[in-house]
Amino acid sequence: MYAAQRNRPSPIGDARPVVRFSSAEEAWFWFMRTEKARAEKAKAAQGDAVYDRPCLPDDVYAIVSRLHRAHELCDLHLEVMGEYGFLDRPPFPDVDEEAVDWIIWLDAFDVLEPLLIDRGIVE
DSSP states (O other): OOHHHHTSOOOGGGOOOBOOBSSHHHHHHHHHHHHHHHHTTOOOOTTOOSSBOSSOHHHHHHHHHHHHHTTSSOHHHHHHHHHHHHHTSOOOTTSGGGHHHHHHHHHHHHHHHHHHHHTTSBO
16 A cells, blocks of 8 residues: 555545533543453454544543642542442442442532533533
């Protein structure tokens, strides 16, 4: 294949639509799934997705990391986000052992969601 052919963008008709996340939680769970796949050294098959996302997983990580450095998200926020992100579900407020985690979860996403909206990642 010629170098000019390799560097040529694909035709617009082949482009997949970019779909924003409906919530910060959805973006977080997507990020955590990609991190699990990275840890397992899995590779996404090209062309499997019907649509693209408005960011890379590293963009979500960078925003959360920036909020943590600015002390807007504390270690406890990250611990709860990581634990339930790994489980791929939010804490259940009706379960006694998860009620406090639910409050921490809500607080974390109250901080995170406006930034994801400003960046065009979340609707």
